[in-house]
Amino acid sequence: MKVVKFGGSSVANGEQIKKITNIIHADIERRVVVVSAPGKRYSEDVKVTDLLIQLGETIRDGGKYDEVYDWIMGRFQSIIDELELPQEVYQTISEKIDASIQHVIEEGERGLDALKACGEDGAALLVSAYLNQSGLDAAYVNPSEAGIVVRDQPGGALVLEESFERLYQLRERSEVLVIPGFFGFTPEEKLVTFSRGGSDITGSIVAAGVKADLYENFTDVDSVFSVNPMLVDNPQPMTSLTYREMRELSYAGFTVFHDEALIPAVKAKIPVCIKNTNNPSAPGTMIVSELEDRERDVVGIASDSGFLNIYVSKFLMNREIGFGRRLLQILEDEGVSFEHAPSGIDDMSVILREHQLPPEKESIVLKRIKDELEVDTVLIERGMALIMIVGEGMNHNIGMASRAATAFREAQVNIEMINQGSSEVSMMFGVKSSGLPAAVRSLYRTFFQEEKVKQS
Template sequence: MKVVKFGGSSLADAGQIKKVKNIMELDEDRRVVVVSAPGKRHSKDEKVTDLLIALGTSIQMNQMDETVYKKIIDRFQSMTEELELSFRVVEQVKDKIDEAMQLVKDGSEHAFDALKACGEDGSAHIVSAYLQKTGTKASYVNPKEAGILVRDQPGGALVLEESFEKLYSLRHRNEILVIPGFFGYTPEGELVTFSRGGSDITGSIVAAGLKADLYENFTDVDSVYCVNPMFVDQPKQLTSLTYREMRELSYAGFSVFHDEALIPAFKEKIPVCIKNTNNPAAPGTMIVADLPERESHVVGIASDDGFLNLYVSKYLMNREIGFGRRLLQILEDEEVSFEHAPSGIDDMSVVIREHHLPPEKEEKVIKRIKEELEVDTVLIEREMAMIMIVGEGMNQTIGIASRAAAAFRDAEVNIEMINQGSSEVSMMFGVKSSGLGKAVQSLYRTFFE
């Protein structure tokens, strides 16, 4: 059995949905399909999920945006018309959106999640209806029916262990099952979404629950590249990666796969294959538990900007028991999550995504750090970027750090921070966002050319 997940670009319009049908029919082992919300049809287009969020925001401000609402309904209607589906399909999708909008108007705690989930739910209804129309035995399966149970954390659901046993019963159904990604239900029956891009998570959960032989994740690239093609023209394609390598790369900016998605598949040792909907014959990238020894220990360079560095200095900080805990407690109190926290004898840095600490919250955090921790210095440095080199066994290979440092020197980019930590598969560097492109290109030349 294979579980197949299609991303937003694979479901952007009727033409793409026809490709989805063909891919499912190419292999009779493809028995379960997980779908995302319709993505962009072209570079200037809008994702349906973004439109739903904009609609919900306008409702919360008591200024419902009729134009956005019409865009969403028209998007689904154009697909159903081109696929020559019954008008009842788009009515079904519209009814779900209208119900969720009413929940937002009523101020329900889970309303926004219900509205955001309408994109994936609409895709699932359309795909299942099209498969049925073209003679394939198929059914829409709601995540509640499938047994995807999650913790009650709106916008950040985590799967409950009992889900996997419930999902296993789907193996006995003799048809293609179409499941909307991105959301599950609490044991009390409330709809809750995973974090953004969470359809990858649903696919991995379903694959693990069904104990699938393979989880195929279809996107819009032939494979995973060793570096972002925005920075390097025609970079090297990766034919295989370990789970740990892919997770590190995804976390650090590889948008091809959600960084949380591999965990359920990893636990069940289910291989994952990244493939291209527009070129399904391409072999793609296999992600597995273990790989034979490679000649090169660096397999990828991930990068992302939009970070800031919160720098705190206090003489004899290392002797002050609980200092780090109290600093992080302030961040927790102000609902600010952090990414990394390298420290020295008298100083500590906390790397944070910029959107987690907007300027209006920054003032309060700095004030509390000064008053409660009595520090000598507290600074916030914005416009930071993180670059991560990734590969199994790097920490056992002599000279990786020195080669990387030389690459930064050649690019004339100053390293603001280095953090290897306890991970055996990655080494992270902090630089100014302005030097990101030059640094990545220099690292690529060093390790791949």
């Protein structure tokens, strides 16, 4: 049995849904399908999820929402027309969106999750209807019916262990099952969404639950590339990765795969293959638990901007029991999550996503750190980027940090922070966002094009 997940570009219009129907027809082992909400049809287009968020926020704030509502319904209607589906499908989608709008009106912020989920839900209804029309015996399966039970954390749901036993029962069904991604239900039957991009999470959860032989994640690229193609021309593709490598790369900016999505598949030891809906015959990139033979020590370079650094300095900090805990407690009290916390003898840095600390919250955090911890210095540095070099072979090779530092020097980019995890699968560098493109290109030359550089 294979679980197949299709991203937003794969269900963006009727033509794309015809492609995924052919993919499912081509392999009878593709028994469970998970879909995202319709994505962009062209570069200037708007994703249906973004339209639904705009709709919900407009309703919550008491504004007029007719125009954005019509845009959303127009997207679904155009797909129905392209696929020549019965109008009853549109009616079902319309009723679900209208019911979700009522949730927003009655429950405010709490109702937004139900409305955001309508993109995936509508896509699943469209795909299941077209699969049936194409001659397959297919069924739409709501996440509640499937057994996806989650913790009550709107916008950041976490799956509960009981889900996996319930999901296993789906193996008894004979149809091709189409499940909307991105959301589940609490034990009290409240709809709650995963974090943004959470359809990948649903696919991984379902694959683990049904004990699939393979989880195929279809997107719009032939494979995972060793570096962002927007920064480096014609980067090398990666034919295989380990779970740990992909997790590190996804966290640090590889948008092809949600950074939390691998966890259920990893635990269940289910191989994952990233493939291209527009070129399904391409082998894609396999993600597995272990790889014995590696072509190189570094397999990928990931990068992401939008970080800030809270720098705290206090003489004899290392002698003060509980200092780090109290610093992080201040962030917890203010509802701020952190990413990394490298430290020295007398200083400590806490790396955050910039959106976690808006200006009004920044002043509160700074004041509390000064007053409660009595520090010598506390500074906030915005406009930071993180660059991560990743590879299971790094811990077997001497001089990796030296080679990376040389690459930064050649790019004339200053390293603001360096951190290596205990797993030694990755090494992370903090730089000013303005230096990110040059640093990434220099690192790519160092770790992927050394021979060509020497020859030149």
